[in-house]
Amino acid sequence: MAENSTVVAAGRPADERLQKQSGLRKLLSRPELGAIAGTVLVFLFFGATAHGTGMFAADGIMNWITVTAQLTIIATGAALLMVGGEFDLSVGSMIGFAGMMIAIPTVYFGWPVWASVVFAFCGALLIGFLNGLIVVRTRLPSFIVTLASLYILRGMTIALSILFANRTIVSGVKNFAGDSIVVPLFSGKAFQGLFVWMANAGIIGKLPNGQPSVQGIPAVVIWAFVIALIGHIVLTRTRFGNWIFGAGGDANAARNVGVPVARVKITLFMVTAFCATVYATCQVMEFGSAAADRGVLKEFEAIIAAVIGGCLLTGGYGSVVGAFFGALIFGVVQMGILFTGAPNDWFQVFLGLMLLTAVLFNSYIRRRATGER
Amino acid sequence: MSEATNPSAATPLIEVRDLVKHFGPVVALNGVSMKVRPGEVLCLLGDNGAGKSTLIKTLSGVHKPTSGTFLVDGRPVSFSTPRDALDAGIATVYQDLAMVPLTSIARNFFMGREPMRGVGPFKFLDLAFAERVAREEMKKIGIDVRDPSQAVGTLSGGERQCVAIARAVYFGAKVLILDEPTSALGVAQTSMVLKYVHQVRARGLGVIFITHNVRHAYAVGNTFTVLNRGRTLGTYEKAAIGIEELQNLMAGDKELQLLSDDLGGMV
Numbered sequence: 080m081a082e083n084s085t086v087v088a089a090g091r092p093a094d095e096r097l098q099k100q101s102g103l104r105k106l107l108s109r110p111e112l113g114a115i116a117g118t119v120l121v122f123l124f125f126g127a128t129a130h131g132t133g134m135f136a137a138d139g140i141m142n143w144i145t146v147t148a149q150l151t152i153i154a155t156g157a158a159l160l161m162v163g164g165e166f167d168l169s170v171g172s173m174i175g176f177a178g179m180m181i182a183i184p185t186v187y188f189g190w191p192v193w194a195s196v197v198f199a200f201c202g203a204l205l206i207g208f209l210n211g212l213i214v215v216r217t218r219l220p221s222f223i224v225t226l227a228s229l230y231i232l233r234g235m236t237i238a239l240s241i242l243f244a245n246r247t248i249v250s251g252v253k254n255f256a257g258d259s260i261v262v263p264l265f266s267g268k269a270f271q272g273l274f275v276w277m278a279n280a281g282i283i284g285k286l287p288n289g290q291p292s293v294q295g296i297p298a299v300v301i302w303a304f305v306i307a308l309i310g311h312i313v314l315t316r317t318r319f320g321n322w323i324f325g326a327g328g329d330a331n332a333a334r335n336v337g338v339p340v341a342r343v344k345i346t347l348f349m350v351t352a353f354c355a356t357v358y359a360t361c362q363v364m365e366f367g368s369a370a371a372d373r374g375v376l377k378e379f380e381a382i383i384a385a386v387i388g389g390c391l392l393t394g395g396y397g398s399v400v401g402a403f404f405g406a407l408i409f410g411v412v413q414m415g416i417l418f419t420g421a422p423n424d425w426f427q428v429f430l431g432l433m434l435l436t437a438v439l440f441n442s443y444i445r446r447r448a449t450g451e452r
Numbered sequence: 453m454s455e456a457t458n459p460s461a462a463t464p465l466i467e468v469r470d471l472v473k474h475f476g477p478v479v480a481l482n483g484v485s486m487k488v489r490p491g492e493v494l495c496l497l498g499d500n501g502a503g504k505s506t507l508i509k510t511l512s513g514v515h516k517p518t519s520g521t522f523l524v525d526g527r528p529v530s531f532s533t534p535r536d537a538l539d540a541g542i543a544t545v546y547q548d549l550a551m552v553p554l555t556s557i558a559r560n561f562f563m564g565r566e567p568m569r570g571v572g573p574f575k576f577l578d579l580a581f582a583e584r585v586a587r588e589e590m591k592k593i594g595i596d597v598r599d600p601s602q603a604v605g606t607l608s609g610g611e612r613q614c615v616a617i618a619r620a621v622y623f624g625a626k627v628l629i630l631d632e633p634t635s636a637l638g639v640a641q642t643s644m645v646l647k648y649v650h651q652v653r654a655r656g657l658g659v660i661f662i663t664h665n666v667r668h669a670y671a672v673g674n675t676f677t678v679l680n681r682g683r684t685l686g687t688y689e690k691a692a693i694g695i696e697e698l699q700n701l702m703a704g705d706k707e708l709q710l711l712s713d714d715l716g717g718m719v
Contacts, residue, residue: 316576318566325563328552335546336564336619337535395554445554 110389111401113440117387117433118404118411125415134418137283138292147410148303149358151403153377154384155303155310156354158402160347161385162314164327164394165214165221167351169206169228170381174374175236177203177359182249182369183239185256192256196265200356206232207352211345221348229378237371253367265302265357266364268295299361306354310399323347328395383430384409387437391445408433462489463526465627465658466511466542471520473506480506481517482682488627488658488675493649495669496662497702498679504662507679508629511660512544513537543620544629547636550616553605557597560604561586561619589618593648610641614648627658634668646672666699678702 125134133139153170160167180199184190190198210228214221240247256262271294277283278291286292314320325333326343334340355374363369386392387408388401409430416426464487473481481503488494498504509515510522513531522529524540531537537544551560562582569578583600590597595611604612613633620628630649634642649672653659663669669676676693678685678701685701693701 312576316579318568318575318577321559321563321566321577324555324559325552328554332546332550332552333563335534335544335550337538338564391554395552 110396110398110441110444111404112389113437113444114388114401114404114408117408117437121408121411121415125411125419129415129418132418132420134415136292137277139414139418141293141297143410143414144300145297145410146414147403147407148297148300149361150380150384150406150409151303151307152299152358152361153351153354153381154388154402154406155307155399156347156351157378157381158385158388158390158397158399159310159314159323160351161382161390161392162327162394162397163323163344163347164330165344165347166225166382167207167210167348168222168225168378169210169232170351170355171374171377171379172229172232172236173203173206173352173355174359174362174377175369175371176206176232177356178363178369178373179236179239179249179371181360181363182252183243186249186251187243189255192252192259193261196261196360199360200353203352203356204349207349208345210352211348214348215341215344233371233375240369240371247371248368249370250368252363252369256364256367261360262364263298264364265298265361267298269298269301271295299358299365302357302361306357307399307403314399319343319346324395326394380409383434386434386441389437389441389444391441392438396445405437462491464489464523465525466660467521467523467526468511468517469521469523471507471510471522472518473503473510473515474518480682481510481520483520484679484682484684486677486684486687488660490626490658491653491656492674493653493659493661493672495673495676496660496679497664497666497669497676497698499664499702501681502679503682504679505631506682508544508631508660508662511537512542512629538623541624541626542629543623543625543627545613545616545620545631545633547632551604551612554603556601557590557604557607557615558582558586558600561589561600561615561622565623585622586615589622590615593618593651608641609637610644613637613645617645617648617652621652621655621657625657627660628652629660629662631662632664633661634663634665642668664702666695666702670695670698 129135134143153174157167157170177199180202181192181195184195184198185192206228210221210225213219213224217224237247240249243249253262274283274291274293274295278285284292312320314323322333322338322340322343325336325338326340330340355377358377359369359373362373384405385397385402387405388398388403390397390402412429412433413426416423416429467487469485471481471484472479484503484507486494486496486507496504496507506515510517513534513536516530516532524542529536529540531540534544552563555563558579559582562585567578567581567585568575569581570576586600587597590600593614595614604615607615613630617628617630617633633645633649637645646668649659649661653672653674659672661669661673670690674690675687676690676698677687678698688698
């Protein structure tokens with residue numbers, strides 16, 4: 080039996096049509112490679128053009144890191160969902176709606192702010208669950224289902240805001256929040272002592288009043304870091320992560336070997352809703368208000384970051400690390416254009432070109448990875 | 453390992469009697485009987501619409517039979533999900549729905565049954581173990597995978613079928629159901645898969661081999677069950693039937709035989 084078992088190819092000479100794969104070629108098949116290369120290019124570009132504008136001073140750095148962090152939060156959810164083979168176009172509307180779910184109960188029902196935040200998270204998870212349930216039950220494309228949610232949620236956000244506040248912004252959350260733990264949790268600044276020390280030591284600049292130019296690391300950055308790290312570990316190192324690849328790569332094949340595809344997809348829709356709510360909570364706590372237009376177009380920014388980061392639109396391939404670099408490119412370019420004083424109107428042109436390049440690059444990489452011709 | 457269990461003596465691994473399956477007004481199976489014993493390759497032959505797909509989906513737990521007897525190891529069973537069938541040792545390898553092409557060989561090999569390492573809530577995939585096992589198991593069947601982290605899409609169709617079969621065997625399948633494993637393959641790859649089926653049989657597994665290619669069936673089969681219009685036309689031992697007869701039986705109607713004669717017997 081043993082000697083019988085190797086008859087097929089053992090000792091077969093190496094197929095001369097198969098080129099030896101170099102380490103470089105193997106590196107090329109990693110999903111985040113394109114985004115890392117793009118990040119290097121973007122830094123080189125702004126390193127040269129934005130030199131001396133303050134973009135790379137402490138406060139400038141914190142500026143684009145914050146933009147990157149905000150996008151990383153929702154891009155992580157979007158990337159996981161895209162690897163799982165689905166889209167969520169309702170992320171932006173979810174941000175607006177979650178803001179209202181926090182602000183309205185706090186301001187108009189007299190709820191303690193922590194209760195409103197818990198309520199918003201529960202509400203968002205429920206909406207994510209419904210999105211997912213409709214997609215897996217009806218087998219409609221998630222593009223259409225979540226496009227509907229995009230309009231429903233945005234419409235409800237505006238309508239509820241008008242109903243309660245008689246305008247499209249619900250403000251005054253800060254007055255009600257008081258010294259609740261929720262405020263520093265979502266809008267505080269961490270490691271303040273460290274930054275005071277760095278200012279005193281002359282590592283970073285000081286403001287005229289003697290305060291350090293950067294007071295601390297904003298909570299949103301910490302949230303982004305934690306969410307991206309967990310997302311990365313879950314995707315690459317857990318059973319659930321393996322199921323995400325299976326569900327997105329070939330749902331039938333995954334189902335045939337016992338992967339609960341429907342459960343995986345519904346969970347991922349809940350994850351994107353969760354990420355949107357973290358984003359919304361940070362904004363509400365920072366500004367003290369919820370506005371009906373918060374998060375407009377954020378769903379596309381999240382998808383763009385995920386795609387630049389190597390996620391395939393067809394699912395089954397991608398990474399959270401890539402999505403982070405996608406968000407970083409986004410943040411650096413958006414802020415870099417501000418710092419260099421280039422006309423801001425060109426940002427979207429750049430973004431579109433970047434997206435197109437990323438998609439072309441990704442499809443090339445995929446053909447490489449799968450040996451498809 | 454090679455002491456071939458006498459096929460006729462052992463209890464059948466799977467036996468169905470008078471299996472009937474209706475989909476609303478459509479009668480897909482109308483009394484099918486078959487059995488497969490350890491160390492036996494049962495070939496299920498039949499033209500399109502004969503009920504082969506419905507039968508294997510019933511055996512693998514996708515469909516529930518409307519009526520009839522379904523025994524595994526001599527005991528009556530009723531599966532409600534494919535998972536139940538897998539747990540009972542019945543593994544099905546579908547023609548092109550077996551693998552996730554963009555995912556690595558190792559991850560595919562353990563898809564749905566991931567090896568974990570760690571303590572309490574901190575359990576993580578043991579990728580090193582997965583890659584080692586995938587590589588070893590592939591080596592056993594003569595496919596030298598240099599890098600188990602490469603995507604399954606880089607493998608040929610025959611190799612993919614072999615990975616799927618190796619996976620089922622590794623996870624302790626007693627019965628393998630192969631759904632047209634050779635229909636999309638070239639000559640060399642077909643022989644790779646057929647050889648492997650032969651090895652699996654020699655290890656004492658039961659194999660149900662679905663095909664409409666009589667030559668492929670005849671190459672590996674011990675027993676042949678022919679289906680037509682949802683019924684069993686008959687079951688034949690290899691010694692009792694020739695390849696020509698089998699072909700005629702499967703074709704079932706005169707027209708094809710006439711056509712076959714016109715074309716010089718080449719159909």
